[in-house]
Amino acid sequence: METLLGHRTIRKYQDKDVPDGLLKDLVNAGTRASNTGNMQLYSVIVTRSDEKKARLSPLHFNQPMVKTAPVVLTICLDLNRYSKWCRINNADAGVDNLLWLMNGTVDSMLFAQNICIAAESAGLGICYLGTTLYNAPEIIAVLDLPKGVIPVTAITLGYPAEVPPLTDRLPLDAVIHQETYKDYSDAEIRALYRDKEELESSRKFVAENNKENLAQVYAGVRYKKADSEFFSAKLRTLFEEQGFL
Amino acid sequence: METLLGHRTIRKYQDKDVPDGLLKDLVNAGTRASNTGNMQLYSVIVTRSDEKKARLSPLHFNQPMVKTAPVVLTICLDLNRYSKWCRINNADAGVDNLLWLMNGTVDSMLFAQNICIAAESAGLGICYLGTTLYNAPEIIAVLDLPKGVIPVTAITLGYPAEVPPLTDRLPLDAVIHQETYKDYSDAEIRALYRDKEELESSRKFVAENNKENLAQVYAGVRYKKADSEFFSAKLRTLFEEQGFL
Secondary structure (H helix, E strand, O other): OHHHHOOOEOOOEOOOOOOHHHHHHHHHHHHOOOOHHHOOOEEEEEEOOHHHHHHHHHHOOOOOHHHHOOEEEEEEEEOHHHHHHHHHOOOOOOOOOHHHHHHHHHHHHHHHHHHHHHHHHOOOEEEEEHHHHOOHHHHHHHOOOOOOEEEEEEEEEEOEOOOOOOOOOOOHHHOEEEOOOOOOOHHHHHHHHHHHHHOHHHHHHHHHOOOOOHHHHHHHHHOOHHHHHHHHHHHHHHHHHOOOO | OHHHHOOOEOOOEOOOOOOHHHHHHHHHHHHOOOOHHHOOOEEEEEEOOHHHHHHHHHHOOOOOHHHHOOEEEEEEEEOHHHHHHHHHOOOOOOOOOHHHHHHHHHHHHHHHHHHHHHHHHOOOEEEEEHHHHOOHHHHHHHOOOOOOEEEEEEEEEEOEOOOOOOOOOOOHHHOEEEOOOOOOOHHHHHHHHHHHHHOHHHHHHHHHOOOOOHHHHHHHHHOOHHHHHHHHHHHHHHHHHOOOO
16 A cells, blocks of 8 residues: 555666566566456567667657666557467457447556566555557567557666656545545536646746647646647557457 | 455345545545546446435346345446536637547556455445446446446446355466567467366366357357347447537
């Protein structure tokens, strides 16, 4: 519980390697997570080489951790292994569809989060790279992923060289609903986001970006609609080409 | 780490409630998980009432835990809250697309897994309900979920009344790839799945279902292609109706 509550995203790492035995222990902890029908629809690609990091780096928009962390783990949904097992046993896996795309995504994220918690409990630090889905086709090429294997997230891993403050969260009431979903009035939304908006860092973002408020920074600068539509189209093409859509 | 390695799916619960304060602590631990841009694209619906459990039960194919667990948590990706915050601030969230559907799925699964680990570290037991995606439209109706809120998984929660054995996993080498994906030869697949196939429980499944091997039980009985295609079509309609596809 202490590990969960103390989670910080670590972007600066010590110049100290993560031993392979420890890494295996972390991945083993990952595999103990619940998964769909115990079919383990995931794989992890371990990147330690400078050459691969250099190729992955621009695909993660040059976030420096990709090159400075000793290890990058690319977490993939993997329907290839299960499909092959079915094929050589004269069975039709039947996983070329949206349900299994989602099952694989769920499995791989529970696997990923267990790895991260195991890492933090061993004194390591992690940073998730949400950029993975943006450039999934290019990452597939760099890591030689076959059909049915799609990178969903990536994690940089290493011994922390910083202890950043805990980041803010919405009040707990924002995310809990009793029995049915209680939709939010405008006033409730304003109340739930007030503390976030009044953070010093938020005020700074708003001023620096010359916007009226924090939501405009999020929607107009950090996560622009046009960008989301561009990357969605890429993702859709990938899913269609692989038969999931 | 001990909690992670000791995970068992619990399907039988003591007749003992989960106090609301404890439940809030678990959800709070959930919110400490990493998430996309700290936008917390998730909500959890807490089901304690017999009436709601009775309505959810058939949607989870009458798995008994839905009625016998004191609490069912339905974990949803939630783009509604963020969108409303943007709208009242004259910003266009731009989340009606596939990228954000995936971002929300990722966020909600990291949130879910933290809740489960917190629960287990507090002596509770959990069972994920992968059936949630099968009947998402009907669950949306039961829980009054607005547009932009989609149930991705559900968790039954309570004090364990059983200690089942640890379930098997593939050898660790099956899921780890160094630098690039090393695709599996038929012989490698056979070797990786051999222990699973030789389990007493697997042999029993094969015999009971009158199949030649375990893969045929998985693909032909437990997870039939026709069923997956049926539920995929439902899911696709839901995603299209909500503007994600």
